[in-house]
Amino acid sequence: MDTEKRTQHLAERLGYIRDVFGGKHNENIALLESKLQEFNLRLSEGSISDENAALTTLEDLFDFVERKLEAELTPMDKVRIVRHPQRICLRDILENVYDNYTEIGGKDEHSIDPSMLIARAYITRRSGKKTINQPVLVIGQEKGHGEEFRNGGSVKPWGNAKALQYMKVAETEGIPIHTYVFTPGSYPVEDYPGAAQQIARNLYEMAGLRVPVIAVFSEGGSGGAEAIGLSDRRLMLSHGYYSVISPEGAAAIEGRLRHGQRAAPELIEKCAQQLRITAEDNLRMGYIDHVVTEPPLGARPYHYDFFRGLRQEIIRATDEVILGVKGFAPFRAMVLRRRRGKAETMDLDNMYVRWSLSSSAKDRLVARRHRKFNRLARNAARDRRPVLRKLSNMGWDAWWDIYSYFKYDLLRKHQQKIAYLVEEVEAEAQVLMEKVAAPWRKITCALPGGACQSSEQTERELTTLSDWDEEGQRNGNWSYVSPRAKEDRAITCPNAGSHGCLDLWAPDLFGEFAGVCTYCGHHFPMEYQWYLHNVFDEGSIFEFNAEIEAGNPLGFEGFDVKLEQAKKQTGLKSGCVTFEARIDNVKLVVAMLVAPFRGGSVGAAEGEKFVQAAERAKKKRYPFLAYVHGTAGIRIQEGTNGVIQMPRCTMAVRRYIEAGGLYLVLYDTNSYAGPLASFLGCSPYQFSIRSANIGFAGPGVIKETTGVDIPPDYHRAYRALSRGHIQGIWDRRDARANLKQALLTMGGRNLYYR
Amino acid sequence: MFDITQLLDEIKASPYEEIVVTAPHTGVVTFADVREGARxxxxxxxxxxxxxxxxxxxxxxxxxxxxxxxxxxxxxxxLRHLEGTFVEAGTPLVRLRHFLSKDEVLAIILKKALHLFVAPERAKYYFAPDVDKKVKASGPRSVSLHEGMDLFIMSRMKREASLAYSGPSGVIYAVYFQHNENVDAGQPLIGVCPPDQLPLIEDVVARVQTEWEERE
Incomplete structure (x- = not known):
């Protein structure tokens, strides 16, 4: 019986090796196969004298070959390892790493989303003779071992919402959170709460969670990974991957494939190589803190030593975070610093660190998390500012810090107190005066030509129809006219079939009508320059950080050329332009994502500029507008350098909002994916010009990943509004007036003009 | 009485509908690569x-x-002679032959053979309670109609009014509306068939269903 089990196990191992290498190393596989067959044959003939010894030899051979092949693993092999049904999953970890666990809100397929697993678990530790159970909340994607209903760990928006809900619970209870990232990516549906918007919400909340969060990455697929991956310590399994996009997706984009076509395996392999998705790469770039070594060819559920190691690492990481903000614990900190292999280490189960924090330690924890992410990916963008400029910028930054402190924090506080007092007294006096003057006013009003008789102006305003904001429309005299208005031709509105719109003459449409069909109101997309000139006050735009340039941090093949092309075509250095401007003399900081520059994709340079713009707005107490002319998502050629901008920028936005700023987002043309699922989607004030399409994944990707056909208007702004993703839709010609209104009425207790 | 068999024969003789594609407005025409006889x-x-x-x-x-x-x-x-010329709106450009499908044939026959009771205004329509009971219990054909009977409840902007039937007596052969969906004014609600014609119509429908060959 035992022999049968062991041979069965070897057959499984063989199958695993075959799957992982997908047609490579056939001679090794053939060797193992023949040896196994030979053994089985001899076993059935009964010609083996010592079954046990023969089987042990065979197992040693398997171990040997696995170790040998381990050295030859390519990134794509690791992707296959991670996706293999025999790979460890979260349930295995809960069983083997924690001492006890209770799954919350789900039992197999009976769950709001079986691909998101939440459990209350505890780890038992000893301090002397005392035994202590330390509770933690475990959150992670559950792939199951090939269970269909788990959806491969692809979490639906409501699964992420559940995760967020329980993170809040952990925060209330003051227990650490351990998250395990096992996802190929988020499930791209727009139904409420919406894939992108929910990830954005998760990121925003996680940026301020007042309990330690430890993340372990096995399969880190872009947005889905970020939804639970923002943490104080990020560990990664040595055979995992963490990437902005699946290698297949990258290959489809690189090979410019239309939907349905499959990319060549060589191209996929090459993309996997170039995206730098492995644990070593991510450790080198600094996006994870520590690699947890797995057995050769990756951990499987029977590798009990691995689970023991993982347990130690998890405890160590949590202890490190706690002690890092807690204060004085020199001996325990020393133990933690000592990594396995260097010296004999203490079993962390026998050391006790209380996993709770005081209020001030929690503040330090959150501040540390922000500092940690702020430092990431700084070098991935090319900063071409001369040294002098950098120095002077730093000087200005410091000056603004001091100036704001005195003007807004110190002076204003007292000023405000006095101002409030004066207000109160004034209001009282007003009421008193009203009472006293009332009889006198009654007399004067009764006289002919009295002061309170309504003027002609008011009468006209009240009795005649009003014009539709003639001034805001400028009678069609816009300061910027699109080059398309110079063509002498007619344009057909796409709604002509259903709305009966007549053809429009291009000079009218793109000139006077500002790209709006006069019959049905359809908005044709306009150039970003149109907004620069027509929304902001004339000549008020002052660009900063223009020298921060998009680069090619991974050395992605052929990308330098494409980048140069984009720079030449647009005359910009990156896809994000940051500037200060005024709207009706209200000063504000604007970060603009420009669609013509590589689709408005966000990489390290764009992220850095965005963060700096948010910081600037915070320092100067200006409102902060993210004007999204268009964005296609995170720039895949920058790999994790791009994806890390999601938490980074969201954290910058959170710092800004918490400081009392007003963060507005205005979508214009097509806004998709990563940026939407982070620093744009987290804004409480997201508005859209009528021309916008807003969503997590484009129609092609949705069709490919979910197999569901989506209607042609699935991503239109009005649909996004109905789903509750955005807060309003504006006519392009009203953008300036609406922005002005928003600046004066919304959010922000700490703006300079309040 | 209307001769259904003759109508069916007529349709069979020319089992298609001719669609004339015309110029939507003035302009210079360029034909795409379509040949006569192409699908x-x-x-x-x-x-x-x-x-x-x-x-x-x-x-x-x-x-x-x-x-x-x-x-x-x-x-x-x-009409290739128009290639490259300036045409007026409404000028025929291409003639298509659209072969009728079973459903289309049936629709043509039923529209002619049945008396259609149309919606007087855009509203949601429901059968009156007693009629509704009958329809649910034994199908619409069990309801025999006569002039002036209460047939519908017309629901519009949360106000309900009853609607009486007018037209020849008969049974409800086809129901064209759905619960909870608005019906535009002028759209048929039901098709009514005099009882004596019922077997004939059923026969024709069965014939169309079995015999009609749909051509691509």
């Missing part, structure tokens, strides 16, 4: 979002507008 398809996709076969383009003020086939069928005639 074309109409709009497709779940939401009819994919356009049909391109037949021609018409250009006015440097604005090229494609003209697509609206139904599937066969190209009968392309």
């Amino acid at each position: 074309v398809i109409g709009p497709s996709g779940t939401w009819k979002e994919k356009k049909g076969t391109l037949l021609a383009t018409i250009e006015r003020e440097r604005n090229q507008k494609p003209i697509h086939a609206v139904e599937k069928g066969e190209v009968k005639e392309v």
Whole structure:
């Protein structure tokens, strides 16, 4: 019986090796196969004298070959390892790493989303003779071992919402959170709460969670990974991957494939190589803190030593975070610093660190998390500012810090107190005066030509129809006219079939009508320059950080050329332009994502500029507008350098909002994916010009990943509004007036003009 | 009485509908690569979002507008002498032969053979309670109608009014509306068939269902 089990196990191992290498190393596989067959044959003939010894030899051979092949693993092999049904999953970890666990809100397929697993678990530790159970909340994607209903760990928006809900619970209870990232990516549906918007919400909340969060990455697929991956310590399994996009997706984009076509395996392999998705790469770039070594060819559920190691690492990481903000614990900190292999280490189960924090330690924890992410990916963008400029910028930054402190924090506080007092007294006096003057006013009003008789102006305003904001429309005299208005031709509105719109003459449409069909109101997309000139006050735009340039941090093949092309075509250095401007003399900081520059994709340079713009707005107490002319998502050629901008920028936005700023987002043309699922989607004030399409994944990707056909208007702004993703839709010609209104009425207790 | 058999024979004699594709407005016509006898398809996709076969383009003020086939069928005639010329709105460009499907044939016959009771205004319609009971219990054909009987409840803007039937006596043969959906004014609600014609109509429907050959 035992022999049968062991041979069965070897057959499984063989199958695993075959799957992982997908047609490579056939001679090794053939060797193992023949040896196994030979053994089985001899076993059935009964010609083996010592079954046990023969089987042990065979197992040693398997171990040997696995170790040998381990050295030859390519990134794509690791992707296959991670996706293999025999790979460890979260349930295995809960069983083997924690001492006890209770799954919350789900039992197999009976769950709001079986691909998101939440459990209350505890780890038992000893301090002397005392035994202590330390509770933690475990959150992670559950792939199951090939269970269909788990959806491969692809979490639906409501699964992420559940995760967020329980993170809040952990925060209330003051227990650490351990998250395990096992996802190929988020499930791209727009139904409420919406894939992108929910990830954005998760990121925003996680940026301020007042309990330690430890993340372990096995399969880190872009947005889905970020939804639970923002943490104080990020560990990664040595055979995992963490990437902005699946290698297949990258290959489809690189090979410019239309939907349905499959990319060549060589191209996929090459993309996997170039995206730098492995644990070593991510450790080198600094996006994870520590690699947890797995057995050769990756951990499987029977590798009990691995689970023991993982347990130690998890405890160590949590202890490190706690002690890092807690204060004085020199001996325990020393133990933690000592990594396995260097010296004999203490079993962390026998050391006790209380996993709770005081209020001030929690503040330090959150501040540390922000500092940690702020430092990431700084070098991935090319900063071409001369040294002098950098120095002077730093000087200005410091000056603004001091100036704001005195003007807004110190002076204003007292000023405000006095101002409030004066207000109160004034209001009282007003009421008193009203009472006293009332009889006198009654007399004067009764006289002919009295002061309170309504003027002609008011009468006209009240009795005649009003014009539709003639001034805001400028009678069609816009300061910027699109080059398309110079063509002498007619344009057909796409709604002509259903709305009966007549053809429009291009000079009218793109000139006077500002790209709006006069019959049905359809908005044709306009150039970003149109907004620069027509929304902001004339000549008020002052660009900063223009020298921060998009680069090619991974050395992605052929990308330098494409980048140069984009720079030449647009005359910009990156896809994000940051500037200060005024709207009706209200000063504000604007970060603009420009669609013509590589689709408005966000990489390290764009992220850095965005963060700096948010910081600037915070320092100067200006409102902060993210004007999204268009964005296609995170720039895949920058790999994790791009994806890390999601938490980074969201954290910058959170710092800004918490400081009392007003963060507005205005979508214009097509806004998709990563940026939407982070620093744009987290804004409480997201508005859209009528021309916008807003969503997590484009129609092609949705069709490919979910197999569901989506209607042609699935991503239109009005649909996004109905789903509750955005807060309003504006006519392009009203953008300036609406922005002005928003600046004066919304959010922000700490703006300079309040 | 209306002769259904004759109508069916007429349809059988020319089992297609001729569609004339005309110029939507003035402009210079360029025909696409369609030959006489070629098959074309109409709009497709779940939401009819994919356009049909391109037949021609018409250009006015440097604005090229494609003209697509609206139904599937066969190209009968392309008026090639118009190629490159300036045409007026409404000028025929292409003639298509659209072969009738079973459903279309049945619709034609039933529309002619049945008395259609149309919706007087845009509203939601429900059968009156007693009629509704009968319909649910034993199907619409069990309801015999006569002039002036209370047949519908018309629900509009949360106000309900009863609607009496007017027309020849008979049974309800077809129901064209759905619960909870608005019906536009002038759209048929039910098709009524005099009781003596019922077997005949049923026979024709059965014949169409079994005999009609749908051509591509």
